[in-house]
Amino acid sequence: MAALHDDVLDALGRRIVGGELAAGAVLTLDDIDTEYDVSRSVSREAVRVLASMGMVASRRRVGLTVQPRTRWQVFDPRLIRWRLDSEDRAAQLRSLGELRSGFEPVAAGLAAVRATPEQCGALTAAVGDMVVHGRAGDLEAFLAADIAFHRVLLEASGNEMLAALDGVVAEVLAGRTHHHLMPTRPKGEAIDLHVEVARAVRAGDAVAARAAMESIIAEATDAVVADATTSTILGGDGEHA
Amino acid sequence: MAALHDDVLDALGRRIVGGELAAGAVLTLDDIDTEYDVSRSVSREAVRVLASMGMVASRRRVGLTVQPRTRWQVFDPRLIRWRLDSEDRAAQLRSLGELRSGFEPVAAGLAAVRATPEQCGALTAAVGDMVVHGRAGDLEAFLAADIAFHRVLLEASGNEMLAALDGVVAEVLAGRTHHHLMPTRPKGEAIDLHVEVARAVRAGDAVAARAAMESIIAEATDAVVADATTSTILGGDGEHA
DNA sequence: TCCGGCAAAAGATCAGATTTATTTCGGAAT
DNA sequence: ATTCCGAAATAAATCTGATCTTTTGCCGGA
Structure with missing residues (x-):
């Protein structure tokens, strides 16, 4: 039961909630592919969910921008869990x-x-x-x-x-x-x-x-x-x- | 500003909320590819978000199963919007x-x-x-x-x-x-x-x-x-x- | 009747081609 | 010389088709 994209989603979510990736930080799909050693569609699906939670926004030519907390869908159970597991x-x-x-x-x-x-x-x-x-x-x-x-x-x-x-x-x-x-x-x-x-x-x-x-x-x-x-x-x- | 996968997500979401795709209904990524004339990763990303909203669950060999309403993340703004636009x-x-x-x-x-x-x-x-x-x-x-x-x-x-x-x-x-x-x-x-x-x-x-x-x-x-x-x-x- | 292996179905993943928005560079007009 | 405009280069997301992996149903033998 791998769920590769779920692992990446979880890792990225925690890094953002934890503040390592602060609002305004930019990263690219390629960065993610390299860092987690996964292929395009894996990083893409993780990022797509993260975007649907309001935590990142993706723009061509720019990359993925971490969004400020006011944009987050704070009722998402995943986000609640991440925050409860963090210093937050x-x-x-x-x-x-x-x-x-x-x-x-x-x-x-x-x-x-x-x-x-x-x-x-x-x-x-x-x-x-x-x-x-x-x-x-x-x-x-x-x-x-x-x-x-x-x-x-x-x-x-x-x-x-x-x-x-x-x-x-x-x-x-x-x-x-x-x-x-x-x-x-x-x-x-x-x-x-x-x-x-x-x-x-x-x-x-x-x-x-x-x-x-x-x-x-x-x-x-x-x-x-x-x-x-x-x-x-x-x-x-x-x-x- | 295409956002192909967003179109598919919206279409599927509305069909589920509208009851056309009732709880327990199964469909496959291939069905979606064919019906909306898109390729795999497009349907996959739409489905991934739908799954993160608790509206479908995906299992190998089975396909995508529409989940009962009790599983839905009813605080998701997208879902609220869909419901407000429907008979609901x-x-x-x-x-x-x-x-x-x-x-x-x-x-x-x-x-x-x-x-x-x-x-x-x-x-x-x-x-x-x-x-x-x-x-x-x-x-x-x-x-x-x-x-x-x-x-x-x-x-x-x-x-x-x-x-x-x-x-x-x-x-x-x-x-x-x-x-x-x-x-x-x-x-x-x-x-x-x-x-x-x-x-x-x-x-x-x-x-x-x-x-x-x-x-x-x-x-x-x-x-x-x-x-x-x-x-x-x-x-x-x-x-x- | 029960067990084990084989094969098909469907999702998961991958590598690569395509599209698009930004940036930069060159030339012309001021 | 400077500024402004447009075209080309480029970076990054977006999309595509093919391949891999897991699950499950089926079939044959014990």
């Missing part, structure tokens, strides 16, 4: 968090109106898992249940654009857990809020679902901010290269 | 509207905290234009000012993902105006709310900015719903095939 991680998580505070309450409100019985069941099941694993202190299992909960909720919103953001939410939750921005044992009140969202959705209470979700996000934001403050006091968060 | 327009506008009700209030709140003096000035100027053209009943000029207002606000949020949604908002606003989901003359109260957002941002009042923006969206949603209801009563909205 903190900024990316902050952006995603702020975004989430906007759309997740809306999704909760819509889900209360539109969720099918099956989705209500899945939501309840996920909450049950969160309670169990939260009490047991199994962070990975808790994370999985948390991700499942939010995924079902977004899907139940009946809005395909909100549903498409499930990957974003999963990344944020996973990032928080794996970079130790979570308490060693999930807080009881956070879990209670998830229980409340599930209840409100089952009851068809959009206002309550929305309010509970807003509290979840607010609580999460506070937790991250508190941790960041602590890290700063302690002299860094250990994430920078 | 109503659903796309609804999705975008719901999404907007989530993130625009957040953006307003952040802008109140982060907007630079220049951005405050641009916001005030845009609001001024809205007032003038709204009173004059010049819908196109009003639309342009409206779009400018929201663009500046999103940019002032200091969050590049929110800023990247400016195209989405512009499409929604333009779609509403051009498909006559707006009153012939913009409502005074809607304009007043924009004035209030600008004032709150200048004053650094995040809570007020957020609240005013929520009112703007709610007002807009009501207007569209009211129109849709009227259209239904009148026997259809003219958008269905």
Whole structure:
């Protein structure tokens, strides 16, 4: 399973995100052919995708110009992944968090109106898992249940654009857990809020679902901010290269 | 300015969005070469981008399989445009509207905290234009000012993902105006709310900015719903095939 | 019935020809 | 002598047709 052009795409994407290839830098297909020892169509296909993400622009006689960040399609999951893997991680998580505070309450409100019985069941099941694993202190299992909960909720919103953001939410939750921005044992009140969202959705209470979700996000934001403050006091968060 | 592969990409994208090529349908590069009378790398590059948007998946010996909608990268501006140009327009506008009700209030709140003096000035100027053209009943000029207002606000949020949604908002606003989901003359109260957002941002009042923006969206949603209801009563909205 | 190898189908890759936009150089007019 | 215009040179993307590789379905034998 080679996927040569995919390798080149990934390598170039990371170099651009990482800043090695800054905005305004120019390179040619020939450079890429030589550097990665691939043929024309391989470099071309990689570059074509990069161009479709707004990261480079190609002009005859000039070459490929790296575009400024304002042109990037920042909702592309690949780009999000690259940024999360780079020194940009903190900024990316902050952006995603702020975004989430906007759309997740809306999704909760819509889900209360539109969720099918099956989705209500899945939501309840996920909450049950969160309670169990939260009490047991199994962070990975808790994370999985948390991700499942939010995924079902977004899907139940009946809005395909909100549903498409499930990957974003999963990344944020996973990032928080794996970079130790979570308490060693999930807080009881956070879990209670998830229980409340599930209840409100089952009851068809959009206002309550929305309010509970807003509290979840607010609580999460506070937790991250508190941790960041602590890290700063302690002299860094250990994430920078 | 040929851009052969871009033509093929556009044609294929529209066929998939339009439903002519439904999920599960398979086609081969050879089919594309023949049908559009282009050579391999042209079809390949078009397909590569389509694959990066989650619309098709390619497998050796099988060909290109059109993917179900749940796999699509629905935040890709190209896909949004295709959907807005297709019979899917109503659903796309609804999705975008719901999404907007989530993130625009957040953006307003952040802008109140982060907007630079220049951005405050641009916001005030845009609001001024809205007032003038709204009173004059010049819908196109009003639309342009409206779009400018929201663009500046999103940019002032200091969050590049929110800023990247400016195209989405512009499409929604333009779609509403051009498909006559707006009153012939913009409502005074809607304009007043924009004035209030600008004032709150200048004053650094995040809570007020957020609240005013929520009112703007709610007002807009009501207007569209009211129109849709009227259209239904009148026997259809003219958008269905 | 099950296993292994053969052959075809289709995507993946390659080397090379073509097109186009920029730049530069030469000549003429000022 | 300088500036302006146009044509030729050139660099780089774009496109083409052929070749390679992998996957899968089929067939024959155990």
